[in-house]
Amino acid sequence: MTEATDIEIYIASTSTDALKSWLAEQLDEVEPAKRQPGMPKNAVAMTGYWHGQSFSILVLERVVGRFTSLWLNSSDLPWSDDAACARAASEQFNQETRIAAGGWTESDDPDAWVQIMPDGTETAINWKTGQV
Numbered sequence: 273m274t275e276a277t278d279i280e281i282y283i284a285s286t287s288t289d290a291l292k293s294w295l296a297e298q299l300d301e302v303e304p305a306k307r308q309p310g311m312p313k314n315a316v317a318m319t320g321y322w323h324g325q326s327f328s329i330l331v332l333e334r335v336v337g338r339f340t341s342l343w344l345n346s347s348d349l350p351w352s353d354d355a356a357c358a359r360a361a362s363e364q365f366n367q368e369t370r371i372a373a374g375g376w377t378e379s380d381d382p383d384a385w386v387q388i389m390p391d392g393t394e395t396a397i398n399w400k401t402g403q404v
Contacts, residue, residue, distance in 0.1 A: 277347045281358040282339040284368040288316045288331045291342055294364055295320065298350050323348055339370065358388045366390045
């Protein structure tokens with residue numbers, strides 16, 4: 273398995289404050305970051321620290337319907353990849369999480385996702401249709 277260079281997950285019905293609290297428990301430290309020009313109004317930037325390294329964190333509430341996006345820009349994190357982070361978040365918040373089924377290259381289907389449920393069920397879905 274190739275280690276992720278960053279992590280991006282989508283969590284249903286979860287607030288920025290709840291994510292901040294959870295990340296503060298999982299990482300060495302989390303602090304607010306300066307808001308960059310052009311950031312969407314629903315975006316919250318943070319700086320995370322893990323094993324002496326700092327990295328960017330971006331949270332966007334309700335980025336797609338009821339889903340909040342969490343992006344961690346580091347390859348050195350408590351989770352090995354998107355799926356591991358999504359499983360932990362799903363369990364913590366008792367909410368559905370989603371991750372891209374493939375990578376982020378142009379040849380990948382942008383609507384192919386993996387739905388991870390709090391009970392551990394993982395299903396390949398089409399984000400647009402919600403169908404398996």
